[in-house]
Structure formats: C-alpha cells, structure tokens
Amino acid sequence: MSTDILTTKVEVTRKDCIELMTHLPPYKIAFAFLALFFPVLCIIVFFLNLDDFSATAQSATEWIIIMGATAIIIEIMVFIGYKLTPKFGGRNLYKKLKKNGVNELIISFDKKTKKFLVGPKSIEMIPNSKLQIVSAKRNYLFYFGKGLLSRRFYLPKKTEASQDGMGEEVVKFLSREEKSGKNWGTTEDNIDKKKDN
Secondary structure, three states: OOOEEEEEEEEEEHHHHHHHHOHHOOOOHHHHHHHHHHHHHHHHHHHHOHHHHHHHHOOHHHHHHHHHHHHHHHHHHHHHHHHHHHHHHHHHHHHHHHHHOOOOEEEEEEOOOOOOEEEOEEEEEOOOOOOOOOOOOOOOEEEEEEOOOOEEEEEEOOOOOOOOHHHHHHHHHHHHHHHHOOOOOOOOOOOOOOOOO
C-alpha cells in the first residue's frame, strides 16, 4: 500500500461519540450565547415587573436576593443543559450507528488528493477553510463546518491500544499544508488544545 494513503479502523464507542458531540461547534456557540443572554433577560424581567416584586419584597435587599436567585437558578439550568445535551446527542449517534450495524469505521486519508474517505459508504470529505480540528482527551475531532448537520468524525490519539498514530500524522500533515499556503483552518494555533475534564 502506498505511504501516501493512510488507513485505519476506528472502533465506534459511546465515549468517543459523546466526546465528538461535546465539542460540536454549534453546542459551544449556543451555550455561550445562553450563558450571557439569560442573566441579561433576568435583569430586564426584574425591572419590567418591579411593581410585582415590590409587592412581594419588603426591601431593596429582598429584591436583589430574588433577582440574584433567579439568575443563579437559570445559569445552573444552562450549565446542566450544557453538560447533558452533548451526552444525549452522543448516545443517539452511537445508537444510530449500532442500529445500522456500524461497529467500526474505516477512515482513509490520501495525501496526494488530500481527501478523507470515511465509513462503510466511503463518504468523501475534503479539508477546506471550514475544517476545524479539536484535540480532545481521547481523540482528534474533525468538524467540516459549524452547523449541526455538518460532517464530522474522530481519529484516536496514539495510545497503547491504538499504535498506528494516524491522527497525529494527519494533523501534522494538514498543519504543514496550511503553513505552505493551503489555508485549511488547521494550523497548530487554530487546533483547540482543550482537554476534557
């Protein structure tokens, strides 16, 4: 086999599907917006209903406590949603793949044509400016676009269980290509180095 074509088999696991969904760009954008929007909404609602609050509260201190408690409760709900939504999405993805009989994905990357072939149907994915690579705890996560329906997959990081190191090799290759002027959105500065807690 040519050294220009890298191929690996990736086991489909629930943990990996959840990790893939946890770093999905739309989730991060939506929850950042909600985390900033709800406190402002609480303040607006508080001042629009000032008469109702003044009938309930006996002093300005009680008003502040009511407003603060409401904001804290909403922020806690947003945080819980932030943690649970990707888990449900990851579990649904895992169940869908298992239901379709997919226990592992064959992922190939051709260095000459610069194309990925992913899955049993060999879906073609071409790196471009919309590609975002996230370095997570277990995998390199590849997102082709920022939408909920954008294509995505993961490549395991090099571990004792996965010695092929294809993830590292592909990330380094794409980084070199971009540095040479290909502009694919994958420089080391753009690769998100966040680790899962």
